[in-house]
Amino acid sequence: xxxxxxxxxxDFAEEVQSHLVHEADQLEETGVRPANxxxxxxxxxxxxTSIQEEVYRRSRFWWWDQISGDLRHAMRSFWRRPGxxxxxxxxxxxxxxxxSAIFSVxxxxxxxxxxxxxxxxxxxxxxxxxxHGLKEGRVSLLNFADWKxxxxxxxxxAVFIGQTFLLGNNDGPPERLREARVPTNFLPLLGVEPxxxxxxxxxxERRRESVALVSYGLxxxxxxxxxxxxxxxxxxDGRKSRIIGVMPASFQFPFPDTQVWEPITTHxxxxxxxxxxxxxxxxxxxxxxxxxxxxWKEAQSEMGGIARQLQAEYPExxxxxxxxxxPLTKQTxxxxxxxxEVLFGSVFLMLLIACINVANLLLARGSARExxxxxxxxxxxxxxxxxxxxxxxxxxxxxxxxxxxLALAAAALKALIAFxxxxxxxxxxxxxxxxxxxxxxxxxxFSAIVSGLWPALRNGTVLARSRQWTTVANRxxxxxxxxxxxxxxxxxxxxxxLMVRSFLLLQAVDPGFRPEKLLVMRIxxxxxxxxxxxxxYFRDAMERVRTIPGVISAGAISGxxxxxxEDAVQIQGRAPQQPGPCDDLIAGPFFQTAGIxxxxxxxxxxxxxxxxxxxxxxxxxxxxxxWPSEDAIGxxxxxxxxxxxxxxxxxxxxxxxxxxxxxxxxxxQVFRPDAQQAENMxxxxxxxxxxxxxxxxxxxxxxxxxxxxxxxxKVTTVEQQLGQETAERRFQTSLIGLFSLAALVLSAxxxxxxxxxxxxxxxxxxxxxxxxxxxYGNVLALVLxxxxxxxxxxxxxxxxxxxxxxxxxxxxxxxxTPTDPVTFAATPAILLGVAVLACWIPARRAAGIDxxxxxxxx
Amino acid sequence: xxxxxxxxxxxxxxLLILRTLVLGARHGQGIARSIxxxxxxVFLVDHGSLYLALQRLEAKGWVKAAxxxxxxxxxxxxxxxxxxxxxQLTQKTDQWRRVANAIGRILAPSEVKGQAEG
Numbered sequence: 012x013x014x015x016x017x018x019x020x021x022d023f024a025e026e027v028q029s030h031l032v033h034e035a036d037q038l039e040e041t042g043v044r045p046a047n048x049x050x051x052x053x054x055x056x057x058x059x060t061s062i063q064e065e066v067y068r069r070s071r072f073w074w075w076d077q078i079s080g081d082l083r084h085a086m087r088s089f090w091r092r093p094g095x096x097x098x099x100x101x102x103x104x105x106x107x108x109x110x111s112a113i114f115s116v117x118x119x120x121x122x123x124x125x126x127x128x129x130x131x132x133x134x135x136x137x138x139x140x141x142x143h144g145l146k147e148g149r150v151s152l153l154n155f156a157d158w159k160x161x162x163x164x165x166x167x168x169a170v171f172i173g174q175t176f177l178l179g180n181n182d183g184p185p186e187r188l189r190e191a192r193v194p195t196n197f198l199p200l201l202g203v204e205p206x207x208x209x210x211x212x213x214x215x216e217r218r219r220e221s222v223a224l225v226s227y228g229l230x231x232x233x234x235x236x237x238x239x240x241x242x243x244x245x246x247x248d249g250r251k252s253r254i255i256g257v258m259p260a261s262f263q264f265p266f267p268d269t270q271v272w273e274p275i276t277t278h279x280x281x282x283x284x285x286x287x288x289x290x291x292x293x294x295x296x297x298x299x300x301x302x303x304x305x306x307w308k309e310a311q312s313e314m315g316g317i318a319r320q321l322q323a324e325y326p327e328x329x330x331x332x333x334x335x336x337x338p339l340t341k342q343t344x345x346x347x348x349x350x351x352e353v354l355f356g357s358v359f360l361m362l363l364i365a366c367i368n369v370a371n372l373l374l375a376r377g378s379a380r381e382x383x384x385x386x387x388x389x390x391x392x393x394x395x396x397x398x399x400x401x402x403x404x405x406x407x408x409x410x411x412x413x414x415x416x417l418a419l420a421a422a423a424l425k426a427l428i429a430f431x432x433x434x435x436x437x438x439x440x441x442x443x444x445x446x447x448x449x450x451x452x453x454x455x456x457f458s459a460i461v462s463g464l465w466p467a468l469r470n471g472t473v474l475a476r477s478r479q480w481t482t483v484a485n486r487x488x489x490x491x492x493x494x495x496x497x498x499x500x501x502x503x504x505x506x507x508x509l510m511v512r513s514f515l516l517l518q519a520v521d522p523g524f525r526p527e528k529l530l531v532m533r534i535x536x537x538x539x540x541x542x543x544x545x546x547x548y549f550r551d552a553m554e555r556v557r558t559i560p561g562v563i564s565a566g567a568i569s570g571x572x573x574x575x576x577e578d579a580v581q582i583q584g585r586a587p588q589q590p591g592p593c594d595d596l597i598a599g600p601f602f603q604t605a606g607i608x609x610x611x612x613x614x615x616x617x618x619x620x621x622x623x624x625x626x627x628x629x630x631x632x633x634x635x636x637x638w639p640s641e642d643a644i645g646x647x648x649x650x651x652x653x654x655x656x657x658x659x660x661x662x663x664x665x666x667x668x669x670x671x672x673x674x675x676x677x678x679x680q681v682f683r684p685d686a687q688q689a690e691n692m693x694x695x696x697x698x699x700x701x702x703x704x705x706x707x708x709x710x711x712x713x714x715x716x717x718x719x720x721x722x723x724x725k726v727t728t729v730e731q732q733l734g735q736e737t738a739e740r741r742f743q744t745s746l747i748g749l750f751s752l753a754a755l756v757l758s759a760x761x762x763x764x765x766x767x768x769x770x771x772x773x774x775x776x777x778x779x780x781x782x783x784x785x786x787y788g789n790v791l792a793l794v795l796x797x798x799x800x801x802x803x804x805x806x807x808x809x810x811x812x813x814x815x816x817x818x819x820x821x822x823x824x825x826x827x828t829p830t831d832p833v834t835f836a837a838t839p840a841i842l843l844g845v846a847v848l849a850c851w852i853p854a855r856r857a858a859g860i861d862x863x864x865x866x867x868x869x
Numbered sequence: 870x871x872x873x874x875x876x877x878x879x880x881x882x883x884l885l886i887l888r889t890l891v892l893g894a895r896h897g898q899g900i901a902r903s904i905x906x907x908x909x910x911v912f913l914v915d916h917g918s919l920y921l922a923l924q925r926l927e928a929k930g931w932v933k934a935a936x937x938x939x940x941x942x943x944x945x946x947x948x949x950x951x952x953x954x955x956x957q958l959t960q961k962t963d964q965w966r967r968v969a970n971a972i973g974r975i976l977a978p979s980e981v982k983g984q985a986e987g
Binding site for chain 2: 023025026027029030032033034036037055056057058059061062065066
């Protein structure tokens, strides 16, 4: 038993000795001559050595001795060839480290469960209008009530709404923050409790009391993390709410930056809910939890049935007729899931290439160690024993690579988090944790097997036979490995090529305005001004900015780089249609400032005041969509709904502007003058003659000096904001690009190594050829042909693989198909070029062989 | 006589060792001698396998061993039966008797017949 003290090896030897002596004594007593007695005793004992070995095998962890022996041997042999070991360990560290880094991101973003009770049963429920491409629409209260009462698969549902507010506590600067108004069943539904204080009661909800739960972050930042926060007031938009609880730090729902939760009944829309046209008042979000044991399929099909019932009961409500159930995990990570999976796939392919390179190195080294193995084999080492030795060696290399890789991963992870675009949920939680350690361990073992098993089997099996045979067989394996390497590299390069092409095409999209030298700032006047005062404030602000040297012009719009379509629009003389165009208010010379061309009609003027007829400018897409065969100028439309807007006349048509992101289609757009409908929050844009960033501080202080009560705002450049939109694509493109570049370099090293070996092996043959009259060019061609053949076969296989695999990327591409001919022509060419370069050096060396010396080698 | 010596049946060596140790502590060579003598030189005990068996019995806890001084004043490793070993011996002896009787009954008639013919 293993806890018993091990019997020392010498003890048994001594016992055998004692036996032999006793036996001899006894034989002497029976009359055998002393000289013969010892021999007789030994004869009677049998093969003492084999018995001793047998005892040793049974009594000890002999396999441990063997492994530790192999380990020591491996260490010694690596120590003797540090160059080889460093190359192998670095190659593996690169592959394993990249995998661990990406895995830790995936672990944090995709795998780690959301911090709620049974998060796998939570879902968001959206209203859907598939004919208009609306997948995740908000919901009206009446629809929600019907959904909740009719559903059986959902054990509970809660409605909520978001809002921003101005934090006005005296002990700090005013801050614009986000809050959620939620019902009493909201937190129990999620299974989350405050870490301090309590949730609000049904009574408080019914009486619409101003009680608030605050986030952990806000509590720490503005209330010093003290327990006295309970009962204190938080001043929101000038009104006080009593703080009754603090939520845990991990709780960031429904919005990632939610700072305050208040009863839903305190929301203004809740108060209005009886007055407006309710089934179309889709302002609310819906969260639900399905029963334990229910499936998402059941939930979706049940909600589909309820949607059809409601359609039949309320035929006049054609708005958003379907229901879309989105599991919360998918809702949170759905957008980044594909790109993370693609990254993981690419990084795994890169690891495979790294392993193949290491396998190649080990094979080459195996050939160099033929003598060693032959000797060991002759001394009685079995195949298994030699294979075990080789596997131990690759495990040692892999674990060294894994350990170094982990360090690389930790550094890479820091860089990833720092450079990653905002909006990857829970990325900040990514770290090297036990799961990542386990993963790294598994990947290291995997690498050891992939890179070591082949050489191990090869050497273990073949070595006992002739030397020549081994060399040939070895080269066959190495050829296959290089072919494999090139096929994988091609797949990766093709993927990277498609991503780069998408990125370039996206960069080339004409945004429809001039984003250069443009500043943008969102100014929120908040409540407490009359419409006329609001209009005047922005007019004054733009006037002041214009006086700053370096400023060309200034305009304003209700939302520069984002806009949501209206629910419906009615063109005069037609029935209302859904959905409507986007509707934005502008002030000042907005179009001139942004550089949007006027195609027809006129800009707004001072005459388009509050009492003048309502006017609008539409974009080209709108004009073509609603008045395809007529002139849109002079036509009239209005926005129907609760308080329908007045009939508005189109006075101008402007060029299209990619406002919802360059990747999206341009949607119909209406611009109206803010003089005819004031707005308390506008984005002011300023065009400058020089570097806009150098003028930003002047612009900011000039506007702030106008009215000190206005909350602080941030001034950014439009290019910066557009950059944020493309940042995510830039990020994933550069990562895949980086991985494929690494794959390219590794493949080049791989084929270089093989061709070098090829030349060394055939020095003799090449010498003969040259002696028989082969010229420099012939020898060069011989080597290059061999290399190109391998690369070519690999590339052809790779193209087939890439054609099959790039489909998976289609969700990430822009403007190119997964089988984009340009990419599929360029990628093999690049790879072939790299192969030529890598083979050139050994080919030159071969061609430079001196035939006399080559022939003397043997 | 050497020609009448026979190999031990599988698994009987353990039993014989245990039986030998009932009489008191013995070293390996003593056990081998004892088995050989008691079987009136019928059994050929391969001394090497004896030690493998001893090691096995020791690992099972049926015997324990300690170094001591032998009758001819030499160092030797003495084996003694443990309580566990004793109960094993009883069990194995019963088992062996049953097997031997059964085999004896089966073999007996042909033996008689063979004698009659001869």
